[in-house]
Amino acid sequence: MDELIVCNLRIGRGAALYHAGTASRHLYFIRLGSFKTLYCCEQGHQLVTGFAMSNQALGLEAITGECHACSALALEDSEVMSISYSGLERLAQDMPALQANLNRLLSREIRRSQHMLITWGHYSAQERLAIFVLGLSRRFAARGYSAHHFVLRMSREDIASFIGVRSETICRSITQLRELQLVNIEGRNVEIIHLAQLEAFCQRGY
Amino acid sequence: MDELIVCNLRIGRGAALYHAGTASRHLYFIRLGSFKTLYCCEQGHQLVTGFAMSNQALGLEAITGECHACSALALEDSEVMSISYSGLERLAQDMPALQANLNRLLSREIRRSQHMLITWGHYSAQERLAIFVLGLSRRFAARGYSAHHFVLRMSREDIASFIGVRSETICRSITQLRELQLVNIEGRNVEIIHLAQLEAFCQRGY
DNA sequence: CGTGGTTTTGATCATAATCAACGTCTGTGG
DNA sequence: CCACAGACGTTGATTATGATCAAAACCACG
Numbered sequence: 418m419d420e421l422i423v424c425n426l427r428i429g430r431g432a433a434l435y436h437a438g439t440a441s442r443h444l445y446f447i448r449l450g451s452f453k454t455l456y457c458c459e460q461g462h463q464l465v466t467g468f469a470m471s472n473q474a475l476g477l478e479a480i481t482g483e484c485h486a487c488s489a490l491a492l493e494d495s496e497v498m499s500i501s502y503s504g505l506e507r508l509a510q511d512m513p514a515l516q517a518n519l520n521r522l523l524s525r526e527i528r529r530s531q532h533m534l535i536t537w538g539h540y541s542a543q544e545r546l547a548i549f550v551l552g553l554s555r556r557f558a559a560r561g562y563s564a565h566h567f568v569l570r571m572s573r574e575d576i577a578s579f580i581g582v583r584s585e586t587i588c589r590s591i592t593q594l595r596e597l598q599l600v601n602i603e604g605r606n607v608e609i610i611h612l613a614q615l616e617a618f619c620q621r622g623y
Numbered sequence: 624m625d626e627l628i629v630c631n632l633r634i635g636r637g638a639a640l641y642h643a644g645t646a647s648r649h650l651y652f653i654r655l656g657s658f659k660t661l662y663c664c665e666q667g668h669q670l671v672t673g674f675a676m677s678n679q680a681l682g683l684e685a686i687t688g689e690c691h692a693c694s695a696l697a698l699e700d701s702e703v704m705s706i707s708y709s710g711l712e713r714l715a716q717d718m719p720a721l722q723a724n725l726n727r728l729l730s731r732e733i734r735r736s737q738h739m740l741i742t743w744g745h746y747s748a749q750e751r752l753a754i755f756v757l758g759l760s761r762r763f764a765a766r767g768y769s770a771h772h773f774v775l776r777m778s779r780e781d782i783a784s785f786i787g788v789r790s791e792t793i794c795r796s797i798t799q800l801r802e803l804q805l806v807n808i809e810g811r812n813v814e815i816i817h818l819a820q821l822e823a824f825c826q827r828g829y
Numbered sequence: 830c831g832t833g834g835t836t837t838t839g840a841t842c843a844t845a846a847t848c849a850a851c852g853t854c855t856g857t858g859g
Numbered sequence: 860c861c862a863c864a865g866a867c868g869t870t871g872a873t874t875a876t877g878a879t880c881a882a883a884a885c886c887a888c889g
Contacts (some may be wrong), residue, residue, distance in 0.1 A: 432795065435861095441769065443736055450714070453703075456737075456741055464741050464744070464745065466740060466741065467738050477729070477733060478730055478734050478737065479734045480726055480727075480730045482731075483730075486734050486737065486738075487737070487850075488636065506719065506722070506723065509722070510719060510722075510888090512715060513712065513716060514682075516712070516715070516716075517712065519726075520686055520726075521686075523686075523726070523729040523730065523733065524683065524685070524686045524689075524729065524876085525663055526733050527683060527684045527729065527732050527733055527736060528684050528692050530733060530736030530737050530739075530740060531672050531693070531736055532691065532692075533740055534672060534736065534743065535670050535672065535739070536661055537744060538743060538787035539787070540669070541844075541845090542844080542845065546773070553859055555826065560792075572866095572867070572868090573867075573868065573869095574867080581744035581745070582845070582846085583742075583845075583846060583847080583869095584867090584868080585845090585846080585847085586844090586872085587847090587868095588868065588869050588870075589869090591869095592869085602881095603861080604853090604854085604868085605738055660877090719851065745875075747877090748876080748877065778835070779833080779835075779836065779837095780836095780838090787856080788877070788878085789878060789880080790835090790875075790880080791836090791837080791838085791877090791879085792877055792878080793836095794837055794838075795837090795838085795877090798837085798838090799835095810836085810885095810886085
C-alpha cells in the first residue's frame with residue numbers, strides 16, 4: 418500500500434493543489450483542511466464547482482490521464498495525500514476490492530453532480546443557501562464536529578458562485594434565513610438555530 | 624467477451640429500461656434509439672437529467688451495486704445491450720485496458736455533469752437552448768447524420784425540465800432564436816440556419 | 830370528427846441581477 | 860499600536876428575466 422503514496426503534501430492557504438489544464442496521473446485525498454474546485458473562464462471569471470474537506474478525494478475527473486478539468490485551491494492551510502493513479506491501477510488488479518472502491522468513489526461523484534444539478538435547477542436562492550448550509554452541517558457532523566456551530570472557510574463570493582447566484586443575493590438570503598429563525602450567519606460564523614426546522618425547510622421533494 | 628452480454632433488449636417507446644430505486648448489477652449500451660434519464664420527486668413531478676443516444680452508456684451511476692438513482696425511459700423504440708457488472712469486473716481483472724476504459728467512461732460522466740452545472744448556472748434560457756441544440760447537432764454529426772437538420776425525440780416539456788426552465792420559456796426562446804436567424808425549430812424538426820453563428824452565440828466563456 | 834395532450838402566445842407577477850453606496854474586517858508598514 | 864489600503868460584506872433602488880396563469884391553436888389518434 419505504501420508504494421502508492423507518492424508523498425504527503427502541505428498546501429498553504431490560497432495555493433493550488435492542481436491547475437485546470439495540467440495533465441495529471443494522481444488522485445488526492447485530503448488529510449486536513451479544505452479546498453474549493455473551480456473552472457476558469459477566459460474573462461478571468463471563476464466558477465466554483467465544489468468544496469472538499471478532510472477525507473474527501475480530489476482529482477477524480479482527471480483519472481483517465483487526460484488533463485484536469487478544474488483547479489483546486491486550498492481554503493486554509495491543508496495536507497493532502499497524493500496517490501499515483503498508475504500505481505493504483507496496478508495494485509487494483511490484484512485487489513478487486515480496491516478497484517470496486519475506486520469505482521464506488523467515481524459513481525458517487527456522478528450522483529453528487531447530478532443531485533446538485535437538480536437542486537440548483539429547482540430551488541430558490543434562499544432554499545439553495547439553506548441546502549448548502551445543511552450540507553456543510555452534515556459534513557462537519559460526520560467528522561465529529563458540531564452540526565450546529567461551525568465556521569465557513571469560503572467567502573460569500575465563493576458560495577455565490579457555487580450556488581449560481583450573485584453575492585448580493587447571498588447576503589439577502591442570509592438575512593432572510595435569520596428572519597425565519599433557521600440559521601444565524603454572522604461573518605463566517607454559522608449557528609443553526611433549529612436543525613429540524615432547517616431540514617424541513619430544505620425538503621420540498623428534491 | 625460474449626459471456627458478458629447478458630442479452631440484447633428491445634425497449635418500446637415510453638417503456639423503462641430501468642427504474643429509480645431498482646437495485647442493478649448491469650451497465651447498458653444503447654445500440655439503437657434514444658432515452659431520457661430522470662429523477663422523480665414525491666409530487667409525481669419528473670426532472671430530466673439527460674438524453675442518451677446510440678453508442679452511449681446508461682446506468683453508470685449505479686455501478687456500485689447500490690440502486691439506480693434515476694429512471695431511463697425510451698424516447699423511441701430502442702435496442703440496448705445489457706452487460707453484467709460483476710462479469711465486467713471479473714474480466715477487467717485480466718484486461719487492464721478494459722478497466723481503464725471503464726474508468727474513462729466514469730470520469731467523462733463526471734466532467735459532463737459538472738460542465739452542465741456550469742452551463743446551466745451561468746447562461747440565460749435562450750443561450751441554454753442554443754447550447755442544447757448545438758449539443759444535439761454535434762451528437763448527430765458524430766454519428767454520421769446531418770448536423771443541420773434533425774428531428775427532436777423529446778417533448779418541449781422534457782427539454783424544459785432538462786434545461787431548468789418552464790416549457791413556455793422554451794417556446795419563447797425558440798421564437799427568439801428563429802428571429803436571430805440562428806435556428807429554425809418547427810414542431811420537432813430542427814434546422815440550423817448558420818452553424819458557425821450558433822457556435823459563436825454559445826461561446827461566452829463557460 | 831371530437832377528444833386529450835401538446836405547443837404557442839399574451840398579460841401579469843415574482844425573483845434575482847445590476848448598479849451604487851456605504852460599512853466592516855484584515856493585514857501591512859510606519 | 861495605529862493608520863491605511865484593499866478586499867470583503869451589507870443594504871437600497873431599479874431593472875430584466877423567467878414563472879405563473881390563462882386562453883387559443885395545433886396535432887395525433889382513436
